[in-house]
Amino acid sequence: MQVSIKQLSYAYPTSPNDHFVIVVYEIENQSGATLNNVYAGIFADWDILQPSVNKAGTDLSRKLGFVYALDTDSLYAGIKLLTTDNLVAHAIDVNGSGSSMNINDGFSTLEKHTALSTNNLLAGGFNGDDVAHVISANNFSIAPGGKHVVAFALLAGDSLLHLQQNADAAQTQFNNDALTVNELNNTADFAIYPNPAKEQLTIVGLPANEKNTFFITDISGKILIERTDNFTNRIAIKSLPAGIYFLNIITEKRQQVLKFVKN
Structure with a gap:
């Protein structure tokens, strides 16, 4: 089908x-x-x-x-x-x-x-x-x-x-x-770059003038970084050890999870 x-x-x-x-x-x-x-x-x-x-x-x-x-x-x-x-x-x-x-x-x-x-x-x-x-x-x-x-x-x-x-x-x-x-x-997917990343992630596709919440989890689901901002599209990840992580993006109308690698 x-x-x-x-x-x-x-x-x-x-x-x-x-x-x-x-x-x-x-x-x-x-x-x-x-x-x-x-x-x-x-x-x-x-x-x-x-x-x-x-x-x-x-x-x-x-x-x-x-x-x-x-x-x-x-x-x-x-x-x-x-x-x-x-x-x-x-x-x-x-x-x-x-x-x-x-x-x-x-x-x-x-x-x-x-x-x-x-x-x-x-x-x-x-x-x-x-x-x-x-x-x-x-x-x-x-x-x-x-x-x-x-x-x-x-x-x-x-x-x-x-x-x-x-x-x-x-x-x-x-x-x-x-x-x-x-x-x-009219709903486009969010994207992040660079991936793999070393110090910072940039999020593409965030809506303007909305309250956005981000949190990063490891593969076990443990929340390691959490923040709420109205306008930022960048998240510092320098403190994370090298490994595989998941970025959860929550806006007023949408939620998406993106996988990334920290070098």
Whole structure:
């Protein structure tokens, strides 16, 4: 399939939007023929608290699939379809006991297609089980050279009600942000030079007049350098030992991670 997929991710630091992340995918048809019967979704195996007593459910009115544990103080996690596409929600008993597939032995192409294209709204039975789920946008077409945007919210909550409230907040935030194809098309990747570098990195493509946050991590994820500036596009790295590092760039609307080598 000749397609190009571009992803943007959005996170928010303040309530009520600090319990979800929005991910937006732009799918471009780079072939010379119309793509029909396209499905796009996200798979999650949350393993909340004791995975063997998890259950999966669906809130169709919110286009929301969720997972929780039967433990008294269980957290809830879920995926919500944000765009106007038709929803497919497929809950899976990982060992195959309550659904049409057993993915303990691998997730075959046929099983992935089944999970993307058919509904199975509940998993976990009465006593709970090791469960997973897929939330997808259902059966759309993309003309030659055309694009289709699909967006999801990845959510957490202290209860089902809290999760539903967070799902509603995510939908409101998505609608207010007006995340459109045009925004995706106008988004260029950041770049850094030189790479490898010895004393300083220069970042290319930063937006003007925005608050930018940078932090550098090693390969274990430990933060070694962190700074926030409105206008700078240079970061001193002279203090770092030689090795491989990751520069995390966070602006008001975007986030990107770039790998570099310190000599």
